[in-house]
Amino acid sequence: MTTASTTPEFKEPKTWRVHHLMQAKQAGRKLTMLTAYDALTARILEAGGVDLLLVGDSYGNVMLGFDGTLEVSLEHMQVATRAVAHAVSKPLVVADLPFGSYEASPQQAFTSAASLMKQGANAVKLEGGQARVDAVRLLTSSGIPVVGHLGFTPQSENTLGGPRMQGRGAAAQQVIDDALALQESGVCALVLELVPAPLATEITKLLRIPVIGIGAGPETDGQVLVWSDMAGMTDWAPSFVKKFAELGPALRQATEDYCNAVKEGSFPAENNYRME
Numbered sequence: 015m016t017t018a019s020t021t022p023e024f025k026e027p028k029t030w031r032v033h034h035l036m037q038a039k040q041a042g043r044k045l046t047m048l049t050a051y052d053a054l055t056a057r058i059l060e061a062g063g064v065d066l067l068l069v070g071d072s073y074g075n076v077m078l079g080f081d082g083t084l085e086v087s088l089e090h091m092q093v094a095t096r097a098v099a100h101a102v103s104k105p106l107v108v109a110d111l112p113f114g115s116y117e118a119s120p121q122q123a124f125t126s127a128a129s130l131m132k133q134g135a136n137a138v139k140l141e142g143g144q145a146r147v148d149a150v151r152l153l154t155s156s157g158i159p160v161v162g163h164l165g166f167t168p169q170s171e172n173t174l175g176g177p178r179m180q181g182r183g184a185a186a187q188q189v190i191d192d193a194l195a196l197q198e199s200g201v202c203a204l205v206l207e208l209v210p211a212p213l214a215t216e217i218t219k220l221l222r223i224p225v226i227g228i229g230a231g232p233e234t235d236g237q238v239l240v241w242s243d244m245a246g247m248t249d250w251a252p253s254f255v256k257k258f259a260e261l262g263p264a265l266r267q268a269t270e271d272y273c274n275a276v277k278e279g280s281f282p283a284e285n286n287y288r289m290e
């Protein structure tokens with residue numbers, strides 16, 4: 015036996031801390047965020063240099079085959095958060111609070127958020143504006159950094175009438191008021207989803223905290239996408255997505271090549287096995 019097996023693994027200190035978010039905004043450095051739901055993918059995204067990983071409740075529709083995010087439980091989020099947080103050392107890991115785990119009371123929000131922090135999250139994200147102010151206050155005063163989420167909030171798709179742009183026309187003021195209320199209550203960053211670009215620009219200028227956009231135009235402090243949308247894993251993705259690769263077709267082709275190689279006997283070849 016070597017001593018290596020008993021030496022605790024050295025964990026590099028995190029490059030990204032919550033206070034770096036504000037520094038990035040002040041320095042005009044764009045923040046990059048992608049979702050991640052497992053260790054395998056999180057390691058690759060870390061190697062690509064992403065600043066923040068979001069263990070999004072999009073886990074439900076992207077990875078678990080659910081119809082949307084409403085079916086995702088706190089237990090699902092705990093498993094995914096643990097997998098991502100333990101796999102990476104550089105990016106800041108933000109975990110979504112799933113539907114039904116935080117809305118009833120600040121106490122409920124605290125218990126749920128603490129359970130995700132125990133799995134290694136560095137911050138939690140929750141959806142909604144003024145209705146969340148008390149929960150955000152309790153969490154931040156208890157040592158849990160909180161990221162807000164306004165605009166199209168998928169957990170409210172049933173009351174919003176589906177995935178549609180928010181904050182058009184007179185409704186813009188509501189989004190602005192919610193953003194200010196969240197900042198005032200202590201959120202460290204804000205995700206702004208599917209709002210008109212000029213509104214996102216206005217809110218980005220108005221707030222001290224960084225605004226991370228998705229379908230909100232180019233002038234927010236950062237951008238976030240679902241990793242499998244970004245990598246082209248699926249045929250369909252929201253229209254605000256740009257595919258930076260075609261991993262879906264590449265994986266399908268690799269599968270076809272593997273199946274053909276097995277059937278025609280070219281795999282395994284001599285270098286893929288041993289006689290003794």
Ligand SMILES: Nc1nc(=O)c2c([nH]1)NC[C@@H]1CN(c3ccc(C(=O)N[C@@H](CCC(=O)O)C(=O)O)cc3)CN21
Binds near residue numbers: 177178253
């Ligand atoms: N794969 C995936 N990507 C996402 O961006 C994502 C998820 N899943 N799940 C959670 C939420 C849900 N989101 C969604 C879901 C649907 C649309 C959508 O259907 N958008 C239409 C119309 C938008 C409009 O009114 O402009 C589109 O064509 O993009 C957008 C965002 C964003 N999030």
Ligand SMILES: CC(C)C(=O)C(=O)O
Binds near residue numbers: 070228
């Ligand atoms: C779309 C992003 C912002 C999200 O909340 C998720 O992936 O769950």
Ligand SMILES: [Mg+2]
Binds near residue numbers: 070071072083110168
């Ligand atoms: Mg989400």
